[in-house]
Amino acid sequence: MSTVVITHGTRTRHAQRWTDALVLIVVLVALWQILSEALGPDVLTTPAHTVQRAMHIVSDADFPASLYVTSLAFASAFAISAVAGVCLGLLLGARRMAGEVMEPLMMGFYSIPKVTLYPVVLLACGLGLWAKIVFGVMHGIVPITLFTMNAVRNMPPIYARAAKTYRMSPGDFARHVLFPACVPEVVSGLRIGFSLTLLGTLIGEMFASQSGIGRMLMIAMNRNETSTIMALALMLFVFATLVNMLFLAWQRHLTHSD
Template sequence: MSTPLTSTLKPAHTHRKWSDGLLLVVTLLALWQVASSLLGADVLPGPWLTFLKLKSIMSDEDFPENLRVTSVAFALGCAISSVGGVCLGLVLGARRLAGDIVEPILMAFYAIPKITLYPVVLLMFGLGLYAKVTFGVIHGIIPITIFTMSAVRSMRPVFARAARACRLSPLAYARYVLLPAAVPEVLAGLRIGFSLTLLGTLIGEMFASQSGIGHMLMIAMGRNDSQTIMALASLLFIFATAVNLALLNWHQRLIKAS
């Protein structure tokens, strides 16, 4: 039940949160401009030059197609990483023996530099969509699996006893007990998996594609075009930050509700 005091505090807290965020953005832009002045615009373009270059890139006739290619590959990779990671984490978390065996293997696989796997993926899938999706999934699925598995393991034992008393099927147990109990931690894993899947997709486009944002970055790097590099990096940074803030807000609401 809300009181007049809490109703007054909520708008004040929201206003402070937005003002702090605005102050952070202004500070980062100021530091960026100072660094650009010290290093030179050829090495590090300033915010205004980067914005103008980004505007020019987005108005180019080839940009929508490159954006579509990256979006499709990333969406597929993110969906496979999320669904596969959550399902695998639920199974490994519920089956403790299997989880104890598989977890060190997953961690060892995740520690392997992904660049060593690129030749294998390229031989399997060639240049194209499937290789980029595979790169994204390789990066994103393991963190989601680990977070989900840890959430299930930390679940209160009374939930499992109640499910056995109600004679729930394994699918019903996962749907109505495991997943709702693990949702806050699963969202934390999804936040990390989202960022890593995006990273893997872009790296895949650099090495295994002839189109997409990653391919544009690779061309700009070959030409030493710092303005294009900063413009595309800023676009990706804004997108990743916006999605992560949305997931963080959802995560915090679930924690407060639980």
């Protein structure tokens, strides 16, 4: 009987979550339509026209090549940010003094407008794939590192004492105790790092690339093509939202499992 009640409650929560999401989408689209009519199509295109323009862009023969270039740069940047950020966060979290020294340095670096560092990156990497990857990593690695570091700091001390009791090596402790205990918060860092890495990669393409979706955005901005700008922004928004929903579902699953 209790199992049936729990299952029914879970289904009710899921249905309510989807209902709330649908209502939110309808409200956002309605506000978009109202603002478009108030400001005019030269400032903000309507949702229908934006979707139509997005379908036209996707069907264009040159779009797959631009999508591939952006996807390759973003996937590489996010992989580097995720692996390096998690490893660095675990290390700095386990060594509290090193973490206390590095945290303000990382926050200071992250507060610098990245545009000021673009000339340095361009001189080092040139106009190509590596410049975009570096731009993406610069935006994504810090939040992933900080979230992971805080996850290690917030881990219950009894876990470390139990590892010492069983005389676990540092590698076994990290693999079997430290990382599993920090996974939910690490996923939160990956979710934030994902969005920021995507942002950094696109900005890198806008300023340091001759191809890609970011370059398409820059060309549309220079030509004042509002419909193209809105269509590309809509595609990026939908992609980022769907991936963030997957990260949230993963995080909920991990929390529920705990």
